Amino acid sequence: MQGRDLIDLDGQVALVTGAGQNAGRATALELARHNAGGIAVNDFVPERAEAVAAEVRAMGVPALAVPFDVTDLEAAKAANAAITAELGAATVLVNNAGMAGPGASIRPSQHFWEEDPAHWQRYLGTNLYGVYNCCFAFIPNMVEAKRGRIVTIVSDSGRVGEAKLAVYASSKAGAQGFMRSIAKELGRYNVTANCVSLSALLPDMDEDQRQQIMQGDHMRNLMTRYSIRRCGKSTDVAALVTFLCSNAAEWITGQTYPLNGGYAPSA
Numbered sequence: 349m350q351g352r353d354l355i356d357l358d359g360q361v362a363l364v365t366g367a368g369q370n371a372g373r374a375t376a377l378e379l380a381r382h383n384a385g386g387i388a389v390n391d392f393v394p395e396r397a398e399a400v401a402a403e404v405r406a407m408g409v410p411a412l413a414v415p416f417d418v419t420d421l422e423a424a425k426a427a428n429a430a431i432t433a434e435l436g437a438a439t440v441l442v443n444n445a446g447m448a449g450p451g452a453s454i455r456p457s458q459h460f461w462e463e464d465p466a467h468w469q470r471y472l473g474t475n476l477y478g479v480y481n482c483c484f485a486f487i488p489n490m491v492e493a494k495r496g497r498i499v500t501i502v503s504d505s506g507r508v509g510e511a512k513l514a515v516y517a518s519s520k521a522g523a524q525g526f527m528r529s530i531a532k533e534l535g536r537y538n539v540t541a542n543c544v545s546l547s548a549l550l551p552d553m554d555e556d557q558r559q560q561i562m563q564g565d566h567m568r569n570l571m572t573r574y575s576i577r578r579c580g581k582s583t584d585v586a587a588l589v590t591f592l593c594s595n596a597a598e599w600i601t602g603q604t605y606p607l608n609g610g611y612a613p614s615a
């Protein structure tokens with residue numbers, strides 16, 4: 349066994365949604381590094397998906413950009429057909445696309461009862477229906493192959509609650525309940541289904557910029573709730589997700605793993 353990589357994708361083709369930047373991009377690159385047979389890079393911003401697919405190809409791993417909106421089930425099915433034709437059937441799915449759509453802010457500073465109800469659908473669409481849609485389109489590949497991995501990126505706001513993020517939090521909590529349930533249906537096919545639950549990440553940036561942000565008053569105050577006093581990085585996410593997608597994680601299913609520097613919510 350000497351020299352064998354414990355974290356091995358064993359040639360499986362993976363789709364990562366929302367992989368045009370940050371956590372999704374880092375995950376796509378890490379899966380490629382660990383013997384994925386091909387990477388399908390989704391983002392609803394086509395140039396981002398194309399750019400990351402080019403990065404994967406530069407690593408010598410086949411890649412395809414599949415720019416679609418995960419809220420669109422028919423588009424997810426069409427992407428499955430395109431990926432199967434180009435790379436082979438995807439049996440690894442990382443549901444990373446999150447938030448609320450182009451330009452939308454994750455931080456509405458309003459109480460739930462003061463929000464515009466018209467905004468609720470944006471959160472549910474990507475964070476919950478997006479997960480249903482991609483699972484619906486891609487699980488048949490896994491059932492047929494009798495192998496597969498699904499990882500959904502959720503949020504600690506959905507595990508422990510977060511003021512003024514109630515709808516976002518509940519969409520992410522819903523995705524966890526969904527994943528736990530499909531894990532029970534999929535185990536007999538050697539398909540695992542897990543969630544990774546994040547607290548605050550900073551977008552990718554150079555180390556000086558990161559340090560500068562971390563030294564601001566707001567961040568120093570926020571970090572008193574974190575045992576490891578920094579925000580998460582995209583590479584933190586990529587490492588755990590890649591492990592859960594690997595052969596090494598074949599006996600882990602139906603779980604939600606907090607990835608949060610020891611974050612503890614305020615009382």
Ligand SMILES: NC(=O)c1ccc[n+]([C@@H]2O[C@H](COP(=O)([O-])OP(=O)(O)OC[C@H]3O[C@@H](n4cnc5c(N)ncnc54)[C@H](O)[C@@H]3O)[C@@H](O)[C@H]2O)c1
Binds near residue numbers: 416444450503
């Ligand atoms: N950043 C954080 O602090 C944080 C905290 C908790 C959970 N999360 C979750 O982690 C995941 C990744 O976060 P991030 O900060 O790297 O995200 P990000 O916003 O930097 O990148 C997300 C990418 O997904 C794409 N996208 C968004 N909606 C889409 C859709 N409907 N269809 C296809 N593509 C879509 C965007 O264009 C973007 O490129 C998300 O699910 C997010 O909700 C993030």
